Amino acid sequence: MLRQGLLLFLLGWAASRPVPRVVSREEPKPIAVAALRVVSGQAEKLTAGQGWKAVRSGARLATGEKVRVGADGLLSIDFPWMRITAGPRTTLGVSAGRLLATFLEAGRLEQDAEAGIIKLRTPEALVRGEGRLVVRRESGVTAVAAVRGSFRVEAAAVTVVLRQGQGTLVLAGKPPEMPTALPQAPRVVFPGADPIYTLKGKPILLSWTPSGPANHVQVFGLEPGDLLIARDVTTPPVEIDLPSPGTYRWRVTARTDRGLEGVPSPDGFFCVMDK
Numbered sequence: 001m002l003r004q005g006l007l008l009f010l011l012g013w014a015a016s017r018p019v020p021r022v023v024s025r026e027e028p029k030p031i032a033v034a035a036l037r038v039v040s041g042q043a044e045k046l047t048a049g050q051g052w053k054a055v056r057s058g059a060r061l062a063t064g065e066k067v068r069v070g071a072d073g074l075l076s077i078d079f080p081w082m083r084i085t086a087g088p089r090t091t092l093g094v095s096a097g098r099l100l101a102t103f104l105e106a107g108r109l110e111q112d113a114e115a116g117i118i119k120l121r122t123p124e125a126l127v128r129g130e131g132r133l134v135v136r137r138e139s140g141v142t143a144v145a146a147v148r149g150s151f152r153v154e155a156a157a158v159t160v161v162l163r164q165g166q167g168t169l170v171l172a173g174k175p176p177e178m179p180t181a182l183p184q185a186p187r188v189v190f191p192g193a194d195p196i197y198t199l200k201g202k203p204i205l206l207s208w209t210p211s212g213p214a215n216h217v218q219v220f221g222l223e224p225g226d227l228l229i230a231r232d233v234t235t236p237p238v239e240i241d242l243p244s245p246g247t248y249r250w251r252v253t254a255r256t257d258r259g260l261e262g263v264p265s266p267d268g269f270f271c272v273m274d275k
């Protein structure tokens with residue numbers, strides 16, 4: 001009787017215990033988080049099980065997906081809280097996990113966020129902050145430039161803070177280098193504030209001083225954020241072809257031989273006329 005009573009007690013105790021929940025370890029389903037706009041050239045998107053496929057403006061980028069930009073391409077990636085501009089030969093993606101982050105594998109990108117926290121990973125570093133940021137990853141080195149705002153760069157259990165006009169380099173397995181001043185902005189650009197005029201089909205010759213060992217030129221339409229051309233160049237002068245008539249503005253930044261990009265020059269202007 002004692003043994004039977006003990007057995008009934010144990011069975012009742014086991015039945016009264018709460019049944020543990022089984023937690024699914026499956027990856028969350030992809031969620032579209034950004035709109036893609038192919039500004040120029042070609043771009044492709046990688047989706048699990050589908051391989052790389054060409055994308056057109058209006059396509060969506062979801063968590064767990066990657067995009068890559070062709071040698072002559074320029075891609076705008078618009079999130080609700082920020083915009084990323086990816087230049088030629090750039091590959092980046094969005095994390096598949098619940099904690100959203102962008103991941104730069106190679107190339108150059110600009111991130112611009114007036115509000116919210118930017119979180120960017122490369123194989124060498126983690127970057128968080130708010131404002132305008134230029135990041136390059138070449139030959140296993142991540143170069144981070146804070147053009148506006150403030151950013152924290154983490155690597156090898158060390159964090160450095162970048163203020164506006166500062167940058168750092170991060171090598172694989174190493175902590176970030178101490179913040180350094182970005183290359184100074186070219187002071188004189190031509191064409192400058194007084195626009196020049198040219199006929200459609202004729203290239204525009206751009207020049208500036210001082211020049212870095214390498215430079216980055218951008219050409220915009222007159223609308224804010226209307227970036228049309230972004231190109232790494234050597235030293236001035238540089239020829240730019242614009243097939244469409246209109247009024248354009250441009251600027252240039254110097255960059256070091258290690259890829260750290262500087263502060264933009266003043267804007268210059270030029271007009272392309274039909275005849």
